[in-house]
Amino acid sequence: MSEVVDKAMKAREASHKMARLGLIERNNALNALADALVKEEDYILQENALDMDAALNAGTDAALLDRLALDSGRLAKIAAGLRDIVALADPLGRVISGTTLYNGILMRQVSVPMGVVAMIYEARPDVTVDAAGLCLKSGNAVILRGGSMAFRSNTALTKVLAQAGQDSGLPDCWLQSVETTDRSATTELMSLHGLIDLLIPRGSGSLIKSVVENSKVPVIETGEGNCHVYIHSAAEAAYILPIVLNAKLQRPGVCNAIESLLIDSEVASAYLPSIIDALTDEGVLVHADEQAMAFAASLPESQRALVVEAAEEDWSTEYLALEIAIKCVSGLDEAINHINTYGSHHSDSILSQDYDAVQRFLLEVDSAVVYANASTRFTDGGEFGFGAEIGISTQKLHARGPMGLAALTTGKYILEGTGQVR
Amino acid sequence: MSEVVDKAMKAREASHKMARLGLIERNNALNALADALVKEEDYILQENALDMDAALNAGTDAALLDRLALDSGRLAKIAAGLRDIVALADPLGRVISGTTLYNGILMRQVSVPMGVVAMIYEARPDVTVDAAGLCLKSGNAVILRGGSMAFRSNTALTKVLAQAGQDSGLPDCWLQSVETTDRSATTELMSLHGLIDLLIPRGSGSLIKSVVENSKVPVIETGEGNCHVYIHSAAEAAYILPIVLNAKLQRPGVCNAIESLLIDSEVASAYLPSIIDALTDEGVLVHADEQAMAFAASLPESQRALVVEAAEEDWSTEYLALEIAIKCVSGLDEAINHINTYGSHHSDSILSQDYDAVQRFLLEVDSAVVYANASTRFTDGGEFGFGAEIGISTQKLHARGPMGLAALTTGKYILEGTGQVR
Numbered sequence: 001m002s003e004v005v006d007k008a009m010k011a012r013e014a015s016h017k018m019a020r021l022g023l024i025e026r027n028n029a030l031n032a033l034a035d036a037l038v039k040e041e042d043y044i045l046q047e048n049a050l051d052m053d054a055a056l057n058a059g060t061d062a063a064l065l066d067r068l069a070l071d072s073g074r075l076a077k078i079a080a081g082l083r084d085i086v087a088l089a090d091p092l093g094r095v096i097s098g099t100t101l102y103n104g105i106l107m108r109q110v111s112v113p114m115g116v117v118a119m120i121y122e123a124r125p126d127v128t129v130d131a132a133g134l135c136l137k138s139g140n141a142v143i144l145r146g147g148s149m150a151f152r153s154n155t156a157l158t159k160v161l162a163q164a165g166q167d168s169g170l171p172d173c174w175l176q177s178v179e180t181t182d183r184s185a186t187t188e189l190m191s192l193h194g195l196i197d198l199l200i201p202r203g204s205g206s207l208i209k210s211v212v213e214n215s216k217v218p219v220i221e222t223g224e225g226n227c228h229v230y231i232h233s234a235a236e237a238a239y240i241l242p243i244v245l246n247a248k249l250q251r252p253g254v255c256n257a258i259e260s261l262l263i264d265s266e267v268a269s270a271y272l273p274s275i276i277d278a279l280t281d282e283g284v285l286v287h288a289d290e291q292a293m294a295f296a297a298s299l300p301e302s303q304r305a306l307v308v309e310a311a312e313e314d315w316s317t318e319y320l321a322l323e324i325a326i327k328c329v330s331g332l333d334e335a336i337n338h339i340n341t342y343g344s345h346h347s348d349s350i351l352s353q354d355y356d357a358v359q360r361f362l363l364e365v366d367s368a369v370v371y372a373n374a375s376t377r378f379t380d381g382g383e384f385g386f387g388a389e390i391g392i393s394t395q396k397l398h399a400r401g402p403m404g405l406a407a408l409t410t411g412k413y414i415l416e417g418t419g420q421v422r
Numbered sequence: 423m424s425e426v427v428d429k430a431m432k433a434r435e436a437s438h439k440m441a442r443l444g445l446i447e448r449n450n451a452l453n454a455l456a457d458a459l460v461k462e463e464d465y466i467l468q469e470n471a472l473d474m475d476a477a478l479n480a481g482t483d484a485a486l487l488d489r490l491a492l493d494s495g496r497l498a499k500i501a502a503g504l505r506d507i508v509a510l511a512d513p514l515g516r517v518i519s520g521t522t523l524y525n526g527i528l529m530r531q532v533s534v535p536m537g538v539v540a541m542i543y544e545a546r547p548d549v550t551v552d553a554a555g556l557c558l559k560s561g562n563a564v565i566l567r568g569g570s571m572a573f574r575s576n577t578a579l580t581k582v583l584a585q586a587g588q589d590s591g592l593p594d595c596w597l598q599s600v601e602t603t604d605r606s607a608t609t610e611l612m613s614l615h616g617l618i619d620l621l622i623p624r625g626s627g628s629l630i631k632s633v634v635e636n637s638k639v640p641v642i643e644t645g646e647g648n649c650h651v652y653i654h655s656a657a658e659a660a661y662i663l664p665i666v667l668n669a670k671l672q673r674p675g676v677c678n679a680i681e682s683l684l685i686d687s688e689v690a691s692a693y694l695p696s697i698i699d700a701l702t703d704e705g706v707l708v709h710a711d712e713q714a715m716a717f718a719a720s721l722p723e724s725q726r727a728l729v730v731e732a733a734e735e736d737w738s739t740e741y742l743a744l745e746i747a748i749k750c751v752s753g754l755d756e757a758i759n760h761i762n763t764y765g766s767h768h769s770d771s772i773l774s775q776d777y778d779a780v781q782r783f784l785l786e787v788d789s790a791v792v793y794a795n796a797s798t799r800f801t802d803g804g805e806f807g808f809g810a811e812i813g814i815s816t817q818k819l820h821a822r823g824p825m826g827l828a829a830l831t832t833g834k835y836i837l838e839g840t841g842q843v844r
Contacts, residue, residue, distance in 0.1 A: 016762060020785060099807065105796055107806065114818050115788065193634060197818045212615060213638045218819040239841040246843035340438060362836050363442060366537065374527055374839025383844070384529065384835075385521065396536050396619045396832035397640040398820040410818035413806075414784050417796025419661040421668035422805070 003180050004188040007143055008116065008195040010173035015115045015141040017171035023090040026137055029168040033133065034082040036164030037157075041075055047156035048125065055123075055149050068123045068150055078126050082133045088387045091138050091405035105417040111409040113139035115197040118189055120211055122203035123149040128157045131200075132175050134388055136165065138408035143196070144177040145189055147203075151181065190215040198408070202391055205318070220399060220407065222391035225255030225346040226318045227376045230335045230361070231271060232352035233264040239351055239373055240271055241278060246375040247349070249282055253320050255392060256347050256379040260315060260325040262335045265291060268328045273298065276326070280306040284322045287314040291328040315342040332357050336364045343367065346394050347376040368394060368401035425602050426610040429565055430538065430617040432595035437537045437563040439593035445512045448559055451590040455555065456504040458586030459579075463497055469578035470547065477545075477571050490545045490572055500548050504555045510809045513560050513827035527839040533831040535561035537619040540611055542633055544569040544625035550579045554597050556810055558587065560830035565618070566599040567611055569625075573603065612637040620830070624813055627740070642821060642829065644813035647677030647768040648740045649798045652757045652783070653693060654774035655686040661773055661795055662693055663700060668797040669771070671704055675742050677814060678769050678801040682737060682747040684757045687713060690750045695720065698748070702728040706744045709736040713750040737764040754779050758786045765789065768816050769798040790816060790823035 001009075021029075037044070048070040055065055091111060098108035117140045119131045128144055135142040146154035158177040165174055178185050190199065193216045200220050201211035208223050229247050231240055247258040263272060272295045279286055280296075280303035287310035288296065296307035314325040315338070329335045339348050349371035350361040358372045369379045379402060381389025386404030393399040399407040423431075443451075459466070470492040477490055513533060520530035539562045541553045550568055557564040568576035580599040587596055600607050612621065615638045622642050623633035634643050651669050653662055669680040685694060694717045701708055702718075702725035709732035710718065718729035736747040737760070751757045761770050771793035772783040780794045791801045801824060803811025808826030815821040821829040 016786065016788065019788070101800070101805065101807065103800075105800065109823075216635045218817055219640075220819075236841065242841065242843050250844055358838075362838075364438065366438065366441070367834070369835040369837060371837045372839065374837055374842040375844055377844040378523070378525075378527065378837060378842070379835075383523065385523065395640055397642075400832050401531075401835045410822050412789070413791040413801075413823045415791060415793045415796055415800060416780075416784075417794065419658065419664065420796040420800070421664050422672055422797055422799040 002188060004178060004185050005192070005195075007173070007176045007178065008189075008192050011116045011141040011143050011176060012195055014171040014173045015113065018139045018141050018174055019113050019115075021139060021170070023092075025169055026139065027086045029136060029165050029170050030082050030086045030133060032164045032168035033129075033136070033161050034079040036160050037075055037079040037082070037129065040160045041072060044075060044153070044156045044160060045070055045072070047152040051150055051152045060149065064123060064149070068125065068153070070125055070153065074126075078129045081130065085133045085137050085388055088137065088405060091409050096411055103420045105415050105420050107413060107415050109411045109413050111406070112412045114408055114410050116141045116143065116195065117408060118143040118145065118196045118199045118217070120145045120186060120189065120199065120201045120203075120207065122147040122207060124202075125150050125153040125157055127202060128154045128177075129161065132158075132161050134390055134405060134408060136170070136174070138405050140408055141173070142175045143189070144175070145186060146177065148181055155179065187214070190217055193217055200391065220391070220393050220397075220403070221395040222393055223255060224318055224344045224394060225257070225392075226260065226316060226342065226344040227256060227258045227346050228260045228262055228339050228343060228348045229258050229376065230329075230339070230348070230350045231261070231263040231267065232332065232335070232350055232354060232357050233267050234354035234357065235267070235271075235351040236353050236373070237271070241274065243349070243351060243373075243375050244275055245278060245282070247377055248279065248284060248324055250375075250377055252322055256376050257320070258324065258376055259317060259319050260327065260342070262327050262329050262338060263292075264331055264335075265328040268292065268295070272326070276307060277303065279324060280304075282322070284324055287311070287323065287325040289327045292326040318344065332360060336361060340364075340366050344394060346392070347371065347379040349374060349376050368392070424610060426600060426607050427614065427617075429595070429598045429600065430611075430614050433538045433563040433565050433598060434617055436593040436595045437535065440561045440563050440596055441535050441537075443561060443592070445514075447591055448561065449508045451558060451587050451592050452504050452508045452555060454586045454590035455551075455558070455583050456501040458582050459497055459501040459504070459551065462582045463494060466497060466575070466578050466582060467492055467494070469574040473572055473574045482571065486545060486571070490547065490575070492547055492575065496548075500551045503552065507555045507559050507810055510559065510827060513831050518833055525842045527837050527842050529835060529837050531833045531835050533828070534834045536830055536832050538563045538565065538617065539830060540565040540567065540618045540621045540639070542567045542608060542611065542621065542623045542625075542629065544629060545571040546625075547572050547575040547579055549624055550576045550599075551583065554580070554583050556812055556827060556830060558592070558596070560827050562830055563595070564597045565611070566597070567608060568599065570603055577601065609636070612639055615639055622813060642813070642815050642819075642825070643817040644815055645677055646740055646766045646816060647679070647814075648682065648738060648764065648766040649678060649680045649768050650682045650684055650761050650765060650770045651680050651798065652751075652761070652770070652772045653683070653685040653689065654754065654757070654772055654776060654779050655689050656776035656779065657689070657693075657773040658775050658795070659693070663696065665771070665773060665795075665797050666697055667700060667704070669799055670701065670706060670746055672797075672799055674744055677740075678798050679742070680746070680798055681739060681741050682749065682764070684749050684751050684760060685714075686753055686757075687750040690714065691717070694748070698729060699725065701746060702726075704744070706746055709733070709745065709747040711749045714748040740766065754782060758783060762786075762788050766816055768814070769793065769801040771796060771798050790814070
């Protein structure tokens with residue numbers, strides 16, 4: 001039997017035991033996990049240093065190195081994240097619906113754990129701890145498959161967390177990481193229909209695409225964000241610059257930052273000059289359509305160089321960088337149609353004081369989160385008050401938008417009778 | 423462009439228009455569909471007769487022929503089914519959750535259509551109408567891929583329904599069926615990630631398995647039911663025979679009928695003789711374990727011949743016929759473990775008056791529906807009060823157990839602000 005199948009079978013067994021744990025037992029274990037991270041700091045940082053050395057030697061870029069690196073402060077913060085999960089409400093045992101059937105059977109639908117949750121992700125040691133903590137709180141057994149660059153860090157973290165959990169009363173194999181390093185292990189993990197209840201890929205678009213296309217196990221797709229702000233002709237002038245700059249600049253590398261700006265042609269001359277000025281002043285490369293391009297003419301030379309002609313592919317590009325596409329549209333219909341055609345159905349916002357225009361935008365834009373007169377940057381489990389975020393789902397099945405702990409649970413119908421037959 | 427891609431793109435366009443329809447428009451269209459089925463009866467029955475002739479010539483078995491056959495009475499009943507859907511509550515626009523965020527943004531999560539729903543099924547013309555009606559009520563565009571044996575019937579039904587819908591104000595291409603008859607069309611349908619939001623296979627286990635394993639589009643798995651009744655040592659004697667016979671015999675060919683009976687060894691001699699007598703008297707073939715086998719000795723010869731030794735594979739077999747597996751177990755632990763190991767996580771029932779045993783069974787059996795002291799035959803959208811049933815999900819993502827109209831919807835977060843930035 002392969003390592004992956006063996007671990008999945010053990011996880012299935014552990015999942016039955018996990019499902020019986022009460023909130024106090026799960027919370028005590030979470031605290032024990034946090035304690036262990038602090039206690040085993042030397043071991044964890046030493047393994048992380050070996051990963052860092054290898055990554056440096058391999059010429060890894062600075063951004064990736066930064067995601068991989070752990071130090072005492074980061075580890076303490078990660079441990080504090082586990083304690084934050086303790087404070088969250090129990091996602092299990094919630095009565096979702098219930099009634100007495102016509103025949104006297106008492107029926108209720110209750111939230112229960114998924115069972116075995118697997119996660120495939122890249123070189124992010126913090127995801128290892130996060131995933132373990134969220135799955136534990138929601139009563140699931142976990143199988144982790146992290147990126148090879150963080151192999152030693154993840155193995156060390158999993159070892160420390162798994163042991164601390166067991167010492168605190170969790171079943172053997174409640175948390176396991178896959179040690180086979182070649183791709184066959186990932187492929188096998190995706191094939192274990194019936195042993196794994198849910199697979200969550202976290203990371204780059206190409207990782208997620210590959211999992212979605214190849215998995216036989218149910219997947220929740222997270223990620224891609226080609227988000228828009230649309231400035232309608234009746235937009236409140238005072239909202240425009242703050243929202244556009246916030247949505248683009250506050251953190252350009254995340255999925256809820258905007259990639260495209262749409263503006264009604266009739267108000268383009270009123271607002272676009274100052275918008276393009278402000279964006280280029282911040283170093284943003286602007287991919288402008290023909291009409292928008294004209295407003296760059298009066299910019300200082302250094303900023304004007306940052307305004308280039310947009311190509312068709314710009315409308316569907318997720319830059320995740322200091323770049324934006326700007327298009328002038330004929331009105332609400334074209335804006336909605338553009339967003340539904342080129343967007344990624346993540347987060348899109350209309351700026352308008354026109355009641356009917358706002359209502360239509362909110363109804364007709366087919367995205368996980370639609371906004372009126374606010375920045376798209378609020379699409380986030382923390383901002384939504386979920387306390388923890390597993391990811392942001394851009395699919396429509398099971399969970400859509402920011403996912404809290406509830407996304408790691410499913411429903412179970414419990415029917416209590418007194419001898420009823422049909 | 424292939425037929426399938428072309429139709430999927432048209433369905434996507436139609437889905438945006440479907441999402442804007444109010445309840446009255448959708449209900450009016452449902453009534454128009456029902457009227458059209460009655461009005462176009464001659465055409466539909468004539469096409470069905472051609473399917474029936476071909477199926478007869480191909481030597482199709484009687485059960486399949488019966489599923490394929492339409493007549494005036496059946497068509498009227500199918501039309502009445504559409505009118506029943508009119509009476510159901512609107513699954514759309516329901517506020518699932520909502521709050522005011524710390525920054526004053528008003529947030530609500532509202533139920534909205536999935537978008538484009540595709541269904542792959544076998545030779546059942548009634549499924550064509552059912553799927554069209556349920557997707558219409560829930561504001562979705564539909565693509566249907568029926569079995570080749572019902573090709574003419576399904577084409578005729580889709581044509582009549584699609585036209586009636588359009589005449590009643592639904593967008594073009596709200597309902598389409600795939601006309602390419604070879605397998606490539608099915609494969610293509612399963613590959614259209616991004617164009618199709620949800621794929622539901624309905625039919626045999628092998629059809630469902632193939633779709634689950636090959637689809638890149640999110641799938642809801644329906645179907646397999648290896649259900650159990652477990653007679654605990656503290657079972658109420660008066661409940662036993664009625665529930666066992668109902669669960670096995672009331673309709674043996676459906677997924678919520680039981681396939682296995684478990685009984686505590688200590689009460690086997692008290693109950694099994696009469697159970698085996700009653701089952702074999704009804705012509706049920708009993709696959710008995712060693713202990714259960716012994717109770718067959720005193721049966722009349724004709725019934726004794728119906729009791730055979732169980733093999734390991736019997737514990738995981740879905741007979742869907744007059745067959746049952748019987749196993750004596752040492753108690754609650756073995757029963758729960760057996761069900762979680764061999765069952766299909768569909769519907770399982772404990773018969774017991776022991777409070778703690780019942781609680782443990784309900785908590786620890788990992789099935790979509792768990793019962794105490796009632797027949798498993800109640801696992802059904804109609805029995806649960808859902809009014810309509812799309813299928814019974816045996817997976818844990820999105821929907822688990824009987825699925826009503828809500829399973830064809832997803833959530834959308836709507837955030838209304840007054841200039842908030844992060």
